[in-house]
Amino acid sequence: MWRVLVVEDQTIVRQGLKVILEQDPTIIVTHEAENGQQAIEIMEKHLIDFIMMDVRMPVMNGIEATRIIKERWPHTKILILTTFNDDEYAMQALKEGANGFLLKTSEPAKLIEAVYSCMNGGLTIHDEVAAKVMPRLLQRNQKKSMDVDLTPRELEITKLVGEGQTNKEISERLHLSVGTVKNHITHILQKMNLRDRTQLAIYAVKHHLNDI
Structure with missing residues (x-):
């Protein structure tokens, strides 16, 4: 509840x-x-x-x-x-x-x-x-350099976050547990020095990850 x-x-x-x-x-x-x-x-x-x-x-x-x-x-x-x-x-x-x-x-x-x-x-x-x-x-984030090396799995999860997928939807798509997805996203945010999921979604759109 x-x-x-x-x-x-x-x-x-x-x-x-x-x-x-x-x-x-x-x-x-x-x-x-x-x-x-x-x-x-x-x-x-x-x-x-x-x-x-x-x-x-x-x-x-x-x-x-x-x-x-x-x-x-x-x-x-x-x-x-x-x-x-x-x-x-x-x-x-x-x-x-x-x-x-x-x-x-x-x-x-x-x-x-x-x-x-x-x-x-x-x-x-x-x-x-x-x-x-x-x-x-x-446009506001164009000046920020967020070019960080991501693993293939991290890149895939970042792409799905950019598509608006929830943790549960990502877990089902990639056949991972919800906890594993959460851990990946936490690690990605730390690695990229981003505050939250919104900024990660912006990164995905800005770098055209949906086109990959």
């Missing part, structure tokens, strides 16, 4: 998200918050696996809350859910360590699918947002 915190300042939207998410038996919304500050206070007292975070909220917005939560509880997954198709919000959210970025226009099934993707190590970005964000992320 995944313990979920919904952070949204509009009560009716918050309750609607709770109903949608709890249609899946693996998901339980254990806590709700009206702003980022409340979310941090809840994190200090309770174990939370996943956070669905709005962007524009009073007291503390979702971007700032994401930054603080990821610094203090890096293993908690955060999905940004917003009304605004603004690539700058997405850029900031991903920079602060968010595990995904969806618009509130997404279908209910897509929200649940995004929870599974994030919890399994994937990166979910709404198609409309990704079309604008990925070129900017690539």
Whole structure:
């Protein structure tokens, strides 16, 4: 069972998200918050696996809350859910360590699918947002030299991460255990001096590994 915190300042939207998410038996919304500050206070007292975070909220917005939560509880997954198709919000959210970025226009099934993707190590970005964000992320990273010798297996895993595959999907594709895949990715990140899976995906796209 995944313990979920919904952070949204509009009560009716918050309750609607709770109903949608709890249609899946693996998901339980254990806590709700009206702003980022409340979310941090809840994190200090309770174990939370996943956070669905709005962007524009009073007291503390979702971007700032994401930054603080990821610094203090890096293993908690955060999905940004917003009304605004603004690539700058997405850029900031991903920079602060968010595990995904969806618009509130997404279908209910897509929200649940995004929870599974994030919890399994994937990166979910709404198609409309990704079309604008990925070129900017690539351009921003052009100046960084990440040319590191990878083993054939590491290269293969990096390619699959770039395709948006989760650890479970990679394990099934390569006939490895999920634990082995996680260990490989940790080693790859260390070897390449990358912070997280998002940067590794960017590396894969930038170096056209999907074409190999």
